[in-house]
Amino acid sequence: MKIATILLIAAAIAALAAGLVMPGWLTFMLTLALAKGLVVLGLLLLMRAGLVSFGQGLYYCLGAYCVGIAGDYLQTQNALLLMLLAVVACVALAAIIGLLLCRYRDIFFAMFSMAFSMILYGILVKSTAFGSTDGFNVKPPLLFGWTPGGESSPMMAYGLAVVAVTGVGIFVWNYLRSPMGYAGEAIRENEIRVEYLGVSVRKVIYIKYLLAAAMAGLGGAITALAAGHIDPEMAYWTTSGEFVFIALMGGTGHAAGPVLGSIIFELLRTYAFQISPYTWQMILGTALLAIILYLPKGVWSLVERITKRIAA
Amino acid sequence: MKLVIAMLMDGMIYASWLFLIAAGLTLIYGVMRILNMAHGSFYAIGAYAGASLVGFYLAGGYPPWGAYLVLLGAAIFSGIIIGLLVERGLLRFMYGRDEVVMILVTYAILLILEDVIKLAWGVDAYFAYQPYTLLGRTKLVGLSYANYDIALIFISASICFLLWWGLNRTRQGKLLQAVIHDRDTAAFLGINVTRMFTVTFVIGAVLGTFAGALTAPGISVMPGIGIEVIILAFAVVVIGGLGSIGGALTGALIVGLARSASVHLYPEAELFVIYGVMAVVLAFRPQGLFAIATARKI
Numbered sequence: 047m048k049i050a051t052i053l054l055i056a057a058a059i060a061a062l063a064a065g066l067v068m069p070g071w072l073t074f075m076l077t078l079a080l081a082k083g084l085v086v087l088g089l090l091l092l093m094r095a096g097l098v099s100f101g102q103g104l105y106y107c108l109g110a111y112c113v114g115i116a117g118d119y120l121q122t123q124n125a126l127l128l129m130l131l132a133v134v135a136c137v138a139l140a141a142i143i144g145l146l147l148c149r150y151r152d153i154f155f156a157m158f159s160m161a162f163s164m165i166l167y168g169i170l171v172k173s174t175a176f177g178s179t180d181g182f183n184v185k186p187p188l189l190f191g192w193t194p195g196g197e198s199s200p201m202m203a204y205g206l207a208v209v210a211v212t213g214v215g216i217f218v219w220n221y222l223r224s225p226m227g228y229a230g231e232a233i234r235e236n237e238i239r240v241e242y243l244g245v246s247v248r249k250v251i252y253i254k255y256l257l258a259a260a261m262a263g264l265g266g267a268i269t270a271l272a273a274g275h276i277d278p279e280m281a282y283w284t285t286s287g288e289f290v291f292i293a294l295m296g297g298t299g300h301a302a303g304p305v306l307g308s309i310i311f312e313l314l315r316t317y318a319f320q321i322s323p324y325t326w327q328m329i330l331g332t333a334l335l336a337i338i339l340y341l342p343k344g345v346w347s348l349v350e351r352i353t354k355r356i357a358a
Numbered sequence: 359m360k361l362v363i364a365m366l367m368d369g370m371i372y373a374s375w376l377f378l379i380a381a382g383l384t385l386i387y388g389v390m391r392i393l394n395m396a397h398g399s400f401y402a403i404g405a406y407a408g409a410s411l412v413g414f415y416l417a418g419g420y421p422p423w424g425a426y427l428v429l430l431g432a433a434i435f436s437g438i439i440i441g442l443l444v445e446r447g448l449l450r451f452m453y454g455r456d457e458v459v460m461i462l463v464t465y466a467i468l469l470i471l472e473d474v475i476k477l478a479w480g481v482d483a484y485f486a487y488q489p490y491t492l493l494g495r496t497k498l499v500g501l502s503y504a505n506y507d508i509a510l511i512f513i514s515a516s517i518c519f520l521l522w523w524g525l526n527r528t529r530q531g532k533l534l535q536a537v538i539h540d541r542d543t544a545a546f547l548g549i550n551v552t553r554m555f556t557v558t559f560v561i562g563a564v565l566g567t568f569a570g571a572l573t574a575p576g577i578s579v580m581p582g583i584g585i586e587v588i589i590l591a592f593a594v595v596v597i598g599g600l601g602s603i604g605g606a607l608t609g610a611l612i613v614g615l616a617r618s619a620s621v622h623l624y625p626e627a628e629l630f631v632i633y634g635v636m637a638v639v640l641a642f643r644p645q646g647l648f649a650i651a652t653a654r655k656i
Contacts, residue, residue: 098458098461100461146637146641149644150640150644152457152458153393153457153458153461153600154596154640154644154645156458156461157393157592157596158596158637158640160589160592161593161596161633161636161637161640162633162637164589164593164629164632164633165630165633165634165637167629168627168628168629168630168632168633169629169630171629172626172627172628172629172630173626283589284585287465290462290465291462291465294462324473324476324477324481325473325476325477326473327469327470327472327473328469328470328472328473328474330469331465331466331467331468331469331470331473332466332470334462334465334466334469335448335463335466335467335470338452338459338462338463338466339451
């Protein structure tokens with residue numbers, strides 16, 4: 047195993063251990079941040095290929111609703127099974143939509159993916175069986191028959207989130223170093239040349255799209271398990287905009303960027319909201335502008351700069 | 359028969375409203391290649407400015423017909439101010455960046471403006487229904503329509519004509535077309551591209567605030583209206599082809615009629631149908647109906 051992998055696993059174990067002593071609000075916030083981090087990890091794959099999806103909320107929401115609906119109708123509360131179901135459903139949908147979306151680039155990709163998430167939003171808002179705009183409550187999950195009632199329920203979601211982020215993080219880290227991963231950056235630079243080299247651009251993008259959908263579905267499923275409530279807002283375009291925001295903030299240069307970005311984002315949002323409930327969006331917007339202007343490679347580029355200085 | 363007429367009328371009213379919003383968005387994109395998310399905020403600012411000023415005006419006991427002038431004045435005034443502020447104060451430092459980055463920049467502006475609106479006008483709803491009810495209603499084959507809504511169709515049509523005429527039949531419009539086709543060559547030929555950008559952006563912003571001010575009497579003006587509207591406007595301009603005024607008109611008509619058909623026949627699909635139409639159009643015409651083809655670079 048590579049050193050980075052060992053370090054990451056050690057960090058995950060430390061995060062799990064820290065979860066035992068953390069106050070409840072912090073556990074909850076970190077769980078949501080990690081779940082969003084999963085979605086953004088998927089977005090990172092697409093953004094590396096130069097495709098910005100303004101519609102990851104589609105899979106985020108679908109994953110969450112799969113957990114909620116399956117919990118109600120399939121009479122299963124097994125957390126792992128529910129998560130698997132969410133991922134399968136998202137990949138199945140992405141396999142169809144992806145065929146269409148792979149033909150689009152730039153703002154057309156962004157707008158088209160946004161349209162699909164708005165279609166889901168439109169359907170959910172009008173479906174009274176699923177609580178319309180109010181959404182509905184998700185039944186408390188079980189893990190291998192263990193019912194973490196009351197106090198330890200958020201702990202379970204947190205544990206699942208840490209494990210999922212670690213697994214997906216290692217996967218993305220290795221994927222970006224594989225030929226397929228590098229093909230993404232080549233596509234961003236010059237698509238036609240990549241075609242001349244004998245690589246199917248559409249296939250590379252399609253696979254990335256499927257992976258991104260799976261990760262977004264997983265993130266949505268964990269959010270549903272942790273929050274215990276879901277609503278159509280998860281498919282609204284502002285949610286997808288948030289993911290793009292986080293990806294930019296964290297930086298797409300490294301697999302750790304999205305995770306770091308989403309934790310910072312969640313902290314920033316919580317505190318901005320607490321300090322001034324009327325201007326928290328203004329604070330977020332200003333932060334976004336500052337990052338685009340002064341840190342175009344995200345917060346992670348700061349970390350890289352520091353480690354390089356230490357190494358030098 | 360009655361149903362068909364009702365569908366057509368509702369569709370036309372909705373389409374004219376959509377066109378008012380989409381026109382500014384597509385104009386700015388056509389000239390500057392900026393897909394301006396903050397356009398929704400311009401719309402909201404126009405609505406707030408219109409509603410609050412009409413409220414002041416009528417509370418002063420002035421003749422009620424003047425309220426329309428107040429609406430118009432509020433739209434133009436707020437549009438010029440916000441357009442100049444955003445373009446001169448921020449966007450001009452970002453020119454030349456990637457289109458996707460520009461989306462994010464305008465997204466940040468949208469977030470900031472949302473709170474500026476809350477700070478300036480508070481979170482309570484504003485009502486300015488007087489201009490809406492003042493014009494009365496008309497019966498059309500047994501269906502009652504507000505004259506204000508019917509007037510909206512004519513206003514929208516005249517704005518469409520004005521834009522077409524300004525772009526195709528005036529000297530400044532021809533210069534602008536040169537900028538649209540090739541920014542650098544236009545600059546070589548001595549066209550002041552920077553000023554063209556500023557003027558275009560301000561006109562686009564005024565179109566946005568104008569749409570908001572015209573809508574204000576018919577709705578309750580409250581936080582979040584800009585966020586809802588921008589996504590509709592996107593659907594309209596993407597269907598028609600980004601940057602094309604004729605495209606925005608076609609897109610507005612398609613979306614307007616599709617929505618009203620759905621509202622009358624199958625109301626559950628109201629939101630679905632707008633984006634469904636967009637998805638179908640994009641599936642067959644990836645750049646939209648009226649987009650200009652672009653060359654691929656090797």
